Amino acid sequence: MKALTANRLIDGEVVFWSHGRWVERFGEAELFTDEAPADDAEGRAKSEGTVVVDPYLIEVGETDGGAAPIAYRERLRALGPTNTPDHGKQALGGHDIDVIAHASGVARSGGRLNLIKRK
Amino acid sequence: MPKLIRLTENGAELVDDRFTTVSDDEPIPAGDVILSLTRYQAEGEVLAGSNRATGVLLAGDEEVEALVYDLPRIPVVALSFAKFRDGRHYSTARLLRERYGYTGEIRAVGDVLREQAGPMVRCGIEVFAPSDGSTAEQWAATAGRFRHVYQRAADSREPIFAERAEGRAE
Amino acid sequence: MYQYDVLDKEFLADRSAEFRHQVARRLAGEITEDQFKPLRLMNGLYLQLHAYMLRIAIPYGTVNGAQLRKLAWIARTYDKGYGHFTTRTNLQFHWIKLRDMPDILDALAEVDLHAIQTSGNCIRNVTADPRAGATAEEVDDPRVWAEVIRQWSTLHPEFTYLPRKFKIAVTASAKDRTAAKTHDIGLSLRRERDGTLGFEVMVGGGLGRSPYIGKTVREHLPVDRLLSYLEAVLRVYNRHGRRDNPAKARIKILVAQLGIEEFARQVEAEWALIDASKVDLPDTELARIRSFFARPDFQTLPRVSDAFDAAKAADAGLARFARNNVHAHKVPGYAIVDVSLKAIGATPGDASAEQLEVLADLAERYSLGEARVTHEQNIVLPHVKLDDLAAVYAGLKAAELASPNINLVSDIIACPGLDYCALANARAIPVAQDIARRFEDADRAELVGELKIKISGCINACGHHHVGHIGILGVDKKGEEFYQLTLGGSGAEDAEVGKPLGPALAANQVGQAIEDLVEVYLRERKGEERFLDTFRRTGVAPFKEAVYAEAH
Numbered sequence: 001m002k003a004l005t006a007n008r009l010i011d012g013e014v015v016f017w018s019h020g021r022w023v024e025r026f027g028e029a030e031l032f033t034d035e036a037p038a039d040d041a042e043g044r045a046k047s048e049g050t051v052v053v054d055p056y057l058i059e060v061g062e063t064d065g066g067a068a069p070i071a072y073r074e075r076l077r078a079l080g081p082t083n084t085p086d087h088g089k090q091a092l093g094g095h096d097i098d099v100i101a102h103a104s105g106v107a108r109s110g111g112r113l114n115l116i117k118r119k
Numbered sequence: 120m121p122k123l124i125r126l127t128e129n130g131a132e133l134v135d136d137r138f139t140t141v142s143d144d145e146p147i148p149a150g151d152v153i154l155s156l157t158r159y160q161a162e163g164e165v166l167a168g169s170n171r172a173t174g175v176l177l178a179g180d181e182e183v184e185a186l187v188y189d190l191p192r193i194p195v196v197a198l199s200f201a202k203f204r205d206g207r208h209y210s211t212a213r214l215l216r217e218r219y220g221y222t223g224e225i226r227a228v229g230d231v232l233r234e235q236a237g238p239m240v241r242c243g244i245e246v247f248a249p250s251d252g253s254t255a256e257q258w259a260a261t262a263g264r265f266r267h268v269y270q271r272a273a274d275s276r277e278p279i280f281a282e283r284a285e286g287r288a289e
Numbered sequence: 290m291y292q293y294d295v296l297d298k299e300f301l302a303d304r305s306a307e308f309r310h311q312v313a314r315r316l317a318g319e320i321t322e323d324q325f326k327p328l329r330l331m332n333g334l335y336l337q338l339h340a341y342m343l344r345i346a347i348p349y350g351t352v353n354g355a356q357l358r359k360l361a362w363i364a365r366t367y368d369k370g371y372g373h374f375t376t377r378t379n380l381q382f383h384w385i386k387l388r389d390m391p392d393i394l395d396a397l398a399e400v401d402l403h404a405i406q407t408s409g410n411c412i413r414n415v416t417a418d419p420r421a422g423a424t425a426e427e428v429d430d431p432r433v434w435a436e437v438i439r440q441w442s443t444l445h446p447e448f449t450y451l452p453r454k455f456k457i458a459v460t461a462s463a464k465d466r467t468a469a470k471t472h473d474i475g476l477s478l479r480r481e482r483d484g485t486l487g488f489e490v491m492v493g494g495g496l497g498r499s500p501y502i503g504k505t506v507r508e509h510l511p512v513d514r515l516l517s518y519l520e521a522v523l524r525v526y527n528r529h530g531r532r533d534n535p536a537k538a539r540i541k542i543l544v545a546q547l548g549i550e551e552f553a554r555q556v557e558a559e560w561a562l563i564d565a566s567k568v569d570l571p572d573t574e575l576a577r578i579r580s581f582f583a584r585p586d587f588q589t590l591p592r593v594s595d596a597f598d599a600a601k602a603a604d605a606g607l608a609r610f611a612r613n614n615v616h617a618h619k620v621p622g623y624a625i626v627d628v629s630l631k632a633i634g635a636t637p638g639d640a641s642a643e644q645l646e647v648l649a650d651l652a653e654r655y656s657l658g659e660a661r662v663t664h665e666q667n668i669v670l671p672h673v674k675l676d677d678l679a680a681v682y683a684g685l686k687a688a689e690l691a692s693p694n695i696n697l698v699s700d701i702i703a704c705p706g707l708d709y710c711a712l713a714n715a716r717a718i719p720v721a722q723d724i725a726r727r728f729e730d731a732d733r734a735e736l737v738g739e740l741k742i743k744i745s746g747c748i749n750a751c752g753h754h755h756v757g758h759i760g761i762l763g764v765d766k767k768g769e770e771f772y773q774l775t776l777g778g779s780g781a782e783d784a785e786v787g788k789p790l791g792p793a794l795a796a797n798q799v800g801q802a803i804e805d806l807v808e809v810y811l812r813e814r815k816g817e818e819r820f821l822d823t824f825r826r827t828g829v830a831p832f833k834e835a836v837y838a839e840a841h
Contacts, residue, residue: 009315009316009387010386010387010388011341011387011388012336012339012340012386014338049321049322050315053322053336054336070768071768072768072769073338073707076338076707080339081708081718082708082718083708083719087369179532182528204327205450206448206451206452206527207532209447209450218562234320234328237446238444238447238450239446242446265300265303265444266300267299268444269441269444269445270440270442270443271567272445272446280570280574280577282296283296284573284574
């Protein structure tokens with residue numbers, strides 16, 4: 001399963017693609033089971049240069065309670081920094097935050113599926 | 120005829136480019152031409168005989184020292200910016216102006232963007248073939264953004280400490 | 290410190306207006322992200338994991354009360370109420386929005402602060418000894434020269450698009466508190482036998498993927514020739530540094546490739562052709578800049594403060610603080626006070642808006658208006674009267690700024706790491722916090738003595754792990770956080786790159802490993818040896834055995 005993520009240009013906020021719009025909670029992200037729609041969304045996102053910066057696809061897995069990004073880095077992006085639990089999206093709480101916070105599992109830590117080298 | 124932007128003391132103007140930039144595998148047309156350094160070194164002598172102007176295009180890794188003896192006969196040096204972030208030709212331009220006293224045209228070609236107008240002008244480049252569709256007015260405005268500078272370069276601007284001293288002297 | 294006049298302020302206003310214009314162009318889609326990125330980097334703005342990060346320049350680490358208060362205000366107004374001090378003595382905010390940047394730059398300009406060239410492939414903030422103007426050890430105030438370089442390098446049109454970043458440090462004491470040998474250029478002020486002031490110029494230091502200790506390219510450079518010589522070095526680098534591979538583009542690679550002799554020859558040849566009269570500053574301008582670093586009006590005080598001695602005798606906490614955080618000042622009756630931003634359990638290098646305001650108050654009231662930032666992410670109050678030390682300590686303590694752990698095991702340098710940074714492979718902050726908690730017993734920390742632990746979350750080495758007595762590098766092994774330890778690094782005048790200890794450890798093994806290393810040290814040490822000294826004598830074997838025996 002995949003999801004599409006980026007940072008919003010205007011404020012740097014981590015956002016996720018959801019059926020043509022960008023949402024701030026991973027719990028509302030569109031999950032792709034097939035490659036073609038995922039690539040298609042990525043292509044559309046890349047043309048939104050004044051909305052988001054650097055969109056890319058991430059791997060998502062099923063855990064107890066729901067879906068979560070597989071890569072630890074992507075879980076951090078979906079939650080916020082671990083040293084200050086009341087900063088970032090984790091401060092909002094909710095079921096989807098709990099699922100991500102309790103998820104574990106390994107993948108390439110970058111979580112990127114398009115093999116662009118992270119600088 | 121393609122247009123270039125030339126910055127002057129009063130602002131900027133569009134000028135015709137009377138030169139044809141010729142790649143290494145093309146035949147050399149009539150009229151004024153700009154050749155690569157390699158080609159200039161091979162064929163420049165021959166062309167000097169004919170009644171036309173021959174300029175040189177320097178790639179990012181080509182050094183101005185190769186041109187020094189020929190500079191008096193070279194009307195234009197075109198500096199190729201393969202990527203706008205490649206800053207080698209800022210040194211090239213300064214050396215041409217300040218060390219070798221070059222008074223011909225220095226032009227920037229390639230990935231030439233308006234936001235680099237400031238440092239380009241200060242380094243002695245005065246003609247631009249922008250790749251971002253920017254206008255002469257925009258180049259002039261961008262080049263004039265800073266009322267003060269902190270160091271000397273190829274332009275005639277006095278550094279801020281000299282301005283300050285002059286201010287006090289008045 | 291340097292005082293901006295109307296011309297300097299106009300420059301900041303023009304810079305701020307320029308960036309406002311560039312942001313508008315970016316938002317309107319007139320320039321692409323690829324075209325915009327160097328422009329925003331040269332105004333200190335990174336796009337990180339959760340938000341934009343803004344790196345504000347603190348030139349040569351010197352900051353005054355008004356500036357600290359404005360930084361506190363920006364923290365509250367535009368960020369989440371805190372800032373992070375870095376290993377290049379800058380201040381970072383980690384939750385910035387692009388749309389607020391133009392207003393933030395305007396606010397910074399009100400107190401003569403900016404974010405010019407704190408990132409990007411250009412000449413970065415010039416750092417200097419945080420004890421400048423206060424220590425008896427220095428041959429001259431290095432900040433004079435840091436300011437000279439700062440002005441000359443500001444929007445230098447020839448060096449705006451270098452192959453890679455360029456970092457310069459200036460030190461003026463035998464003890465190097467700037468890590469000068471790990472800089473692209475390290476300048477060490479010396480007096481020749483005839484009394485003339487000059488720099489030993491070291492080039493090609495740098496950490497990151499391939500750490501190098503700088504080599505001396507010129508033994509003695511007369512100080513009034515500084516800028517023309519720097520121009521020669523920068524021009525050789527700009528023309529010949531590699532442009533094909535960012536991992537091989539620092540000047541350290543060029544110096545290694547050419548060899549120091551050939552590199553020096555090229556620099557000297559270029560220098561000989563430079564018209565020095567166009568670059569080197571006239572004596573009048575040098576004198577003007579120097580005037581901003583003139584010796585302050587110190588009072589004439591006795592060497593010993595009875596009040597302070599009595600206070601220490603009555604308060605063991607103050608006595609411990611004095612032992613670890615207070616150092617001799619060149620003027621009798623004064624002291625240099627180190628303020629630790631490494632409270633046990635806190636995020637290393639972070640200061641809340643409230644703490645910044647306390648530092649502002651203390652600086653103004655007790656330190657002749659100045660505070661300094663160190664490359665070890667701490668603060669210095671450089672000119673505190675011994676008579677005032679008890680009051681300063683009380684003020685610091687009330688703000689949780691009185692940790693008596695300077696240079697001790699819990700005084701850890703840590704980069705923000707994977708909690709914040711888009712480049713990171715692993716987190717650094719929790720590792721630092723775990724180690725600090727294990728050594729929170731102050732008596733034990735003092736027993737261990739000087740031990741510099743430095744943690745980086747990736748090979749970019751912003752935590753300076755290569756030059757830690759114990760260095761910790763976060764790596765990614767199959768998506769899990771692992772940590773490679775090194776031993777025996779030093780960023781001081783005896784600079785050295787640390788040696789690997791053994792295979793990377795899992796996150797939950799690091800804290801115990803540090804305890805094991807400390808136990809070996811305590812067992813093996815002779816006399817007054819610090820951890821580093823013992824390691825240098827015994828080598829890695831006893832340390833490796835202790836850690837990896839445990840790990841199995």
